[in-house]
Amino acid sequence: xxxxxxxxxxxxxxxMASSVPLILAASGELITERSGVLNLGVEGMMIIGAISGFAxxxxxxxLFIAVVGSMLSGVIISIIFGFLTQSLLTNHVATGLALxxxxxxxxAMLGKNFVGIPGKEFPILFSSLRESIPxxxxxxxxxxxxxxxxxxxxxxxxxxxxxxxxxxxxxAVGDSPVSASNQGINVILVRYCCILYGGAMxxxxxxxxxxxxxxxxxxxxxxxRGWIALALVVFATWSPIKVLIGALIFGGITILQLHMxxxxxxxPVQFLSALPYLMTIIVLVVISRDSRKIKLNTPTxxxxxxxxxx
Amino acid sequence: xxxxxxxxLISAIFLLGFSVNSNADFKVGFVYVxxxxxxxxxxxxxxxxxxxxxxxxxxxxxxxxxxxADAERVIRQLAQSxxxxxxxxxxxxxxxxxxxxxxxxxxxxxxxTGYKREHSNVxxxxxxxxxxxxxxxHIAGKMTKTNTIGYIASFPIPEVIRGINAxxxxxxxxxxxxxxxxxxxxxxxxxxxxxxxxxxxxxxGADVIMQHTDSTAPVQTAEKAGxxxxxxxxxxxxxxxKSILTSIIDDWAPYYVERAIAARDGTWKQQDTWHGLNEGxxxxxxxxxxxxxxxVKEVEQLQKxxxxxxxxxxxxxxxxxxxxxxxxxxxxxxDGMLAGMSVYVKGVEGDIPK
Numbered sequence: 001x002x003x004x005x006x007x008x009x010x011x012x013x014x015x016m017a018s019s020v021p022l023i024l025a026a027s028g029e030l031i032t033e034r035s036g037v038l039n040l041g042v043e044g045m046m047i048i049g050a051i052s053g054f055a056x057x058x059x060x061x062x063l064f065i066a067v068v069g070s071m072l073s074g075v076i077i078s079i080i081f082g083f084l085t086q087s088l089l090t091n092h093v094a095t096g097l098a099l100x101x102x103x104x105x106x107x108a109m110l111g112k113n114f115v116g117i118p119g120k121e122f123p124i125l126f127s128s129l130r131e132s133i134p135x136x137x138x139x140x141x142x143x144x145x146x147x148x149x150x151x152x153x154x155x156x157x158x159x160x161x162x163x164x165x166x167x168x169x170x171x172a173v174g175d176s177p178v179s180a181s182n183q184g185i186n187v188i189l190v191r192y193c194c195i196l197y198g199g200a201m202x203x204x205x206x207x208x209x210x211x212x213x214x215x216x217x218x219x220x221x222x223x224x225r226g227w228i229a230l231a232l233v234v235f236a237t238w239s240p241i242k243v244l245i246g247a248l249i250f251g252g253i254t255i256l257q258l259h260m261x262x263x264x265x266x267x268p269v270q271f272l273s274a275l276p277y278l279m280t281i282i283v284l285v286v287i288s289r290d291s292r293k294i295k296l297n298t299p300t301x302x303x304x305x306x307x308x309x310x
Numbered sequence: 311x312x313x314x315x316x317x318x319l320i321s322a323i324f325l326l327g328f329s330v331n332s333n334a335d336f337k338v339g340f341v342y343v344x345x346x347x348x349x350x351x352x353x354x355x356x357x358x359x360x361x362x363x364x365x366x367x368x369x370x371x372x373x374x375x376x377x378x379a380d381a382e383r384v385i386r387q388l389a390q391s392x393x394x395x396x397x398x399x400x401x402x403x404x405x406x407x408x409x410x411x412x413x414x415x416x417x418x419x420x421x422x423t424g425y426k427r428e429h430s431n432v433x434x435x436x437x438x439x440x441x442x443x444x445x446x447x448h449i450a451g452k453m454t455k456t457n458t459i460g461y462i463a464s465f466p467i468p469e470v471i472r473g474i475n476a477x478x479x480x481x482x483x484x485x486x487x488x489x490x491x492x493x494x495x496x497x498x499x500x501x502x503x504x505x506x507x508x509x510x511x512x513x514x515g516a517d518v519i520m521q522h523t524d525s526t527a528p529v530q531t532a533e534k535a536g537x538x539x540x541x542x543x544x545x546x547x548x549x550x551x552k553s554i555l556t557s558i559i560d561d562w563a564p565y566y567v568e569r570a571i572a573a574r575d576g577t578w579k580q581q582d583t584w585h586g587l588n589e590g591x592x593x594x595x596x597x598x599x600x601x602x603x604x605x606v607k608e609v610e611q612l613q614k615x616x617x618x619x620x621x622x623x624x625x626x627x628x629x630x631x632x633x634x635x636x637x638x639x640x641x642x643x644x645d646g647m648l649a650g651m652s653v654y655v656k657g658v659e660g661d662i663p664k
Contacts, residue, residue: 007513014509214502258506259514
């Protein structure tokens with residue numbers, strides 16, 4: 001392996017690109033969970049976003065419509081989840097699982113006519129700077145707009161939860177829906193909004209895969225990334241910045257282990273393949289040892305059904 | 311997992327519907343391990359089914375059937391609902407196929423890539439994909455500038471190892487300095503991971519990328535990076551028109567049509583089929599003109615010789631990584647050895663994951 005500085009820059013750039021879907025989906029799910037709703041349908045919403053984005057790109061030939069449409073499709077499918085869990089008071093876990101099964105099946109059906117169509121090139125920003133600046137060029141420049149958004153998102157989420165009134169409302173609803181309700185907060189409405197927002201981010205994460213990362217539609221192309229995003233939220237103890245760190249470590253080790261194989265490191269390949277999962281959990285557990293902070297961040301009423309007595 | 315269950319449920323409902331009015335005519339059933347839209351393995355089996363349908367024979371199929379208990383239920387369901395011939399198209403269907411075959415002696419079964427024929431109504435069939443890999447190796451050895459070939463491997467089974475070996479032997483023959491770098495991804499199908507593996511190999515100096523996984527992500531990554539690549543299982547040229555030198559294509563259609571007609575006409579007999587370039591079960595996609603006319607001519611000749619049997623992919627002397635002789639000079643590897651291949655030949659770097 002040529003360990004020169006520009007190669008490391010390229011490597012970091014590709015690690016960032018691979019962690020984008022995890023950051024987006026996990027940040028969205030984080031808000032949903034902070035409002036006390038456990039939506040296990042992340043994978044299903046992502047795959048619906050992936051097919052909607054790709055289909056809209058093929059039909060309209062407009063990437064902007066495709067990206068926005070993928071977010072809308074995530075919103076639409078999460079409305080189903082919201083209606084079932086918030087209005088009909090169904091169990092969060094069962095409904096979320098059903099949403100994933102439904103999403104994967106529906107996307108396969110919708111996608112029948114879009115298999116085998118090559119994708120379109122997604123515009124990248126500052127591509128000239130990428131080439132001209134060694135090391136920092138490939139890290140900072142030459143990415144799609146979605147990547148920049150994804151990397152800003154955890155900080156925006158952090159600010160939203162900690163510094164804004166609305167963020168406080170979301171946290172209150174997640175911690176104690178009864179007290180929040182007594183304060184005059186419409187708990188169901190807040191939870192609906194958080195569910196729809198989570199759906200939009202998952203839809204965007206899916207579209208990143210089908211429009212930017214591997215521009216094509218293939219059935220089941222999210223390949224379990226939704227579940228990893230879900231796990232990241234928990235291991236990051238519901239902290240947006242730790243979600244970002246976790247996603248980067250996961251993406252980083254995934255890519256590094258492929259490089260280690262290519263170089264010919266004599267480490268059992270199965271161990272290398274398990275390394276991303278292992279390292280991500282270890283690092284997140286180590287950096288999240290402050291139990292006071294965990295208590296502060298954990299939505300106490302996560303997954304519990306709330307209904308207002310009339 | 312849940313996806314499969316969901317699909318199975320729907321398929322089962324459909325099958326139930328079919329089973330009502332079925333007894334009279336001849337019908338063929340297909341069981342697929344993946345979705346028909348995978349654009350690889352299952353896609354090609356589905357093309358075979360379409361050919362049977364085009365030959366005027368009624369067919370049904372069930373897709374995304376997990377290997378294991380579900381498979382037996384689906385195969386049994388097909389047998390019960392009046393199917394006369396059933397193709398089970400994945401290695402893991404081997405035992406369920408034989409089990410069901412025992413209970414339905416009048417139904418014919420065809421199992422892909424397996425070796426168990428416990429009852430007289432079970433046949434097995436597979437394709438000699440390694441012959442295609444030999445052609446890929448020859449081309450790769452000639453086209454590489456960095457003398458490094460990147461290989462994205464799925465699971466350490468004989469089928470995959472055979473491909474790596476066949477490719478490496480052919481590449482060494484035209485270019486003794488060749489190095490084969492292998493990355494195991496432990497999946498048949500994860501576009502994101504396959505793309506990352508391709509990128510890692512390219513970053514490590516490979517300028518020819520080969521895959522034994524099913525998605526088109528690696529060839530697209532190669533196209534973007536400006537290196538050469540090869541399509542897998544079906545013709546992937548339109549995904550990477552500049553990068554793809556050729557594709558190995560699985561063509562099950564002639565075999566499926568032949569066997570379906572034989573079963574209909576009562577001439578079906580148990581057999582074990584392992585067809586290659588000669589019979590057309592393995593076919594090559596169009597050769598990229600970037601290879602140059604001379605190389606294309608050379609490869610076409612080699613393709614003819616492999617088909618006629620004049621050249622064999624595994625002709626001795628062949629050594630393993632430690633230098634022990636595997637196939638003596640002047641001999642060729644027999645089918646038993648090919649079917650159980652579990653060591654790398656000399657010149658492949660690294661160890662096979664156990």
